[in-house]
Amino acid sequence: MTPDDSTPIADRRPASRAARLLTFLADRRGAIAIWFALAALVLVMFVFGAVDLSRIQSTRTRLQDAVDASAVAVARIGPQTDAQMDLAGDKILKSEYREGTSKLTVSTFKSAPENSVAVNAQATLDPLVSLIWRGPIKIEVSSLVKRGQESPVELVMVLDTTGSMSGARITALKVAAKNLVTKMTPSGVTNVKLGIVPFGQYVNVGVAARYQPWADVPVDYSVPVTPPCTTITSKTTCQTEKYACTKVNDGVPYNTTCSRNINCVTTPVNPPQQNCPAPYVNKYTFRGCVGSPPYPKNVTDNDTSRRYPGYLNVNCGAEITPLTTNNSKILSGINALTATGETYLPAGLAWGFNMLSAPIPLTEGAVYDATGKNLKPRKAMILMTDGTNTLALNPGSGTTKGQHTAPSGTRTIAQTNGYTTELCNNIKAQKIEVFTVAFEVTDATVKGILLNCASDPAHYFDAADAGKLDAAFQNIADALRQIYIAK
Numbered sequence: 001m002t003p004d005d006s007t008p009i010a011d012r013r014p015a016s017r018a019a020r021l022l023t024f025l026a027d028r029r030g031a032i033a034i035w036f037a038l039a040a041l042v043l044v045m046f047v048f049g050a051v052d053l054s055r056i057q058s059t060r061t062r063l064q065d066a067v068d069a070s071a072v073a074v075a076r077i078g079p080q081t082d083a084q085m086d087l088a089g090d091k092i093l094k095s096e097y098r099e100g101t102s103k104l105t106v107s108t109f110k111s112a113p114e115n116s117v118a119v120n121a122q123a124t125l126d127p128l129v130s131l132i133w134r135g136p137i138k139i140e141v142s143s144l145v146k147r148g149q150e151s152p153v154e155l156v157m158v159l160d161t162t163g164s165m166s167g168a169r170i171t172a173l174k175v176a177a178k179n180l181v182t183k184m185t186p187s188g189v190t191n192v193k194l195g196i197v198p199f200g201q202y203v204n205v206g207v208a209a210r211y212q213p214w215a216d217v218p219v220d221y222s223v224p225v226t227p228p229c230t231t232i233t234s235k236t237t238c239q240t241e242k243y244a245c246t247k248v249n250d251g252v253p254y255n256t257t258c259s260r261n262i263n264c265v266t267t268p269v270n271p272p273q274q275n276c277p278a279p280y281v282n283k284y285t286f287r288g289c290v291g292s293p294p295y296p297k298n299v300t301d302n303d304t305s306r307r308y309p310g311y312l313n314v315n316c317g318a319e320i321t322p323l324t325t326n327n328s329k330i331l332s333g334i335n336a337l338t339a340t341g342e343t344y345l346p347a348g349l350a351w352g353f354n355m356l357s358a359p360i361p362l363t364e365g366a367v368y369d370a371t372g373k374n375l376k377p378r379k380a381m382i383l384m385t386d387g388t389n390t391l392a393l394n395p396g397s398g399t400t401k402g403q404h405t406a407p408s409g410t411r412t413i414a415q416t417n418g419y420t421t422e423l424c425n426n427i428k429a430q431k432i433e434v435f436t437v438a439f440e441v442t443d444a445t446v447k448g449i450l451l452n453c454a455s456d457p458a459h460y461f462d463a464a465d466a467g468k469l470d471a472a473f474q475n476i477a478d479a480l481r482q483i484y485i486a487k
Helices: 009-077 082-096 168-184 207-211 327-335 345-356 413-429 444-453 466-481
Strands: 102-112 116-125 137-146 153-160 192-199 221-225 230-249 252-275 280-284 286-290 308-312 321-324 378-385 391-393 400-402 433-439 460-463
Touching: 009 082, 009 102, 009 116, 009 137, 082 102, 082 116, 102 137, 153 168, 153 345, 168 192, 168 327, 168 433, 168 466, 192 327, 192 345, 207 286, 321 327, 321 345, 345 378, 345 413, 378 444, 378 466, 391 413, 413 433, 413 444, 433 444, 433 466, 444 460, 460 466
Parallel strands: 153 192, 153 378, 378 433, 433 460
Antiparallel strands: 102 116, 116 137, 192 321, 221 280, 230 252, 286 308, 391 400
């Protein structure tokens, strides 16, 4: 019998149990390690999943902001086909959205009911934990932007069409004014009234206005003229010489070419000849041009007794276009603009004021909001000029007299500037928004007058060229259109 064999069986069992326990404990430590590993994996997935959720929310916010901004920008462009809208919108959205780890995949811009622009866009985001999301995360947003005014708007464009506006300037003005009309009245907008007051030293209210109770126009008449006969005893022939010279148009000097006679030779006519011109008729007719009533009636809008003097055989700018929702009339009025005459700002301001008032002489404007709070309709005026006042009022007749040299009597440019300021203040007192545009103006005095005339500095525009003139009119349209995000 070996020593081991002599050990009682009962004494050998504890050793066997200890071995089995050690084996069991070894196996359990491995299981726990596996459980810890699995728990750590879940924890990691949870942490990175939470990060993904944060990234999704951040991406959605950035995408929504970009889509809203793009929708507003497209709405401001004005009427377009859906294809044009989509093309412009995609370009704007790409510039607005910072992709980072996400990528834009889909964007659709199209028209929607009630004069709106609808946008849908999608971006994809690569997740940090692909097991949770099973591929790229799709993030979709949408926006609905409504064009047009919730409350009605009445806007009058008071436009300087004096001689200094000739050529490229009047062309640029027509472009800017037409673009404003397009932006202010996109398809579906019916609560916007527009009007035009072209002005120089006078305002053309139309020939038919002569019969209105507020107009003081003499009757047309004709004067037959029979020129006397003259005896011609000599004749003079000359050569023509051209030379460079400077002239003044509406107070603005410009270089041009003049001509004069030189080397004139006079020779006798023998025998003398009789010259008897044919009789003719001088016609004196009203062409729609009116001046201003005397002060203080020339700076107010509520005195129904005031009368505007009309003049015979006087030419002035294009006829005014009273407030209307008919865009064809407004565009025709813009096309008819011509450059002539000299600058008298009070004439344009007074008729812009009249156009936005309910009392005579013009009655298309709604009654002012008595509370001054609701502003329904919202009334606005644009005063655009390229120069300073060059004329002064004759208080007795309502005519204007040039003051290019030293002023005489009580008629001075300072007085005209005073009328301009008083009109601006009276207009603003009626809660009318006044936008002023200085177009290629270099005179500091008129810039100061226009700045003070505007409702506030943000309503004043210094347009140094045609592009900035158009931009000013576009900004004014944007300010009045009240484009807003509806959804």
